[in-house]
Amino acid sequence: MLSVAHAMVLELEGFCVVVLTLIVEDDELTAMLFQGFLMGYGRCEFAPNGRVGFERFRLALESDSPYDLICLDIMMPDVSGVELLKLVRALEEERGVPLEKRCKIVMTTAVSDKSIIKEAYEAKCDSYLMKPIKRSQLLDTVRELGLIS
Numbered sequence: 001m002l003s004v005a006h007a008m009v010l011e012l013e014g015f016c017v018v019v020l021t022l023i024v025e026d027d028e029l030t031a032m033l034f035q036g037f038l039m040g041y042g043r044c045e046f047a048p049n050g051r052v053g054f055e056r057f058r059l060a061l062e063s064d065s066p067y068d069l070i071c072l073d074i075m076m077p078d079v080s081g082v083e084l085l086k087l088v089r090a091l092e093e094e095r096g097v098p099l100e101k102r103c104k105i106v107m108t109t110a111v112s113d114k115s116i117i118k119e120a121y122e123a124k125c126d127s128y129l130m131k132p133i134k135r136s137q138l139l140d141t142v143r144e145l146g147l148i149s
Helices: 028-038 050-062 081-094 114-122 135-144
Strands: 010-012 015-017 019-024 042-047 069-073 104-109 127-130
Touching: 019 028, 019 050, 028 042, 028 135, 042 050, 050 069, 050 081, 069 081, 081 104, 081 114, 104 114, 104 135, 114 127, 127 135
Parallel strands: 019 042, 019 069, 069 104, 104 127
Antiparallel strands: 010 015
């Protein structure tokens, strides 16, 4: 299993900024790649499937240290990425998390099925990236979401 990445801290105008990311991906190699892309911007944690991903998200939210970003694979066994996306948004709503404080969710997939992409956006994902994903694509997306500069 993939270990938790060490936290790297950026100093921006005197403030300490750490992006807490959850990578939900059933392919460990892809998860390690994403973790490498995001190293230097905060801490990355890994969940090998949707069930574990939801449990980690729930625990982080309950402990008042929610994730800033979730990179979420769509095609996974047991709980699909879109199902997990819906569960995350429902829990945020149930807990009264304001829209501006909700976790940013980037769907990642090799599937180009327009109906799945549409379903993900209807379920309130923030962005969608097609695999294979380059470092510059992921970092540009995270910048556009306002999590890094």
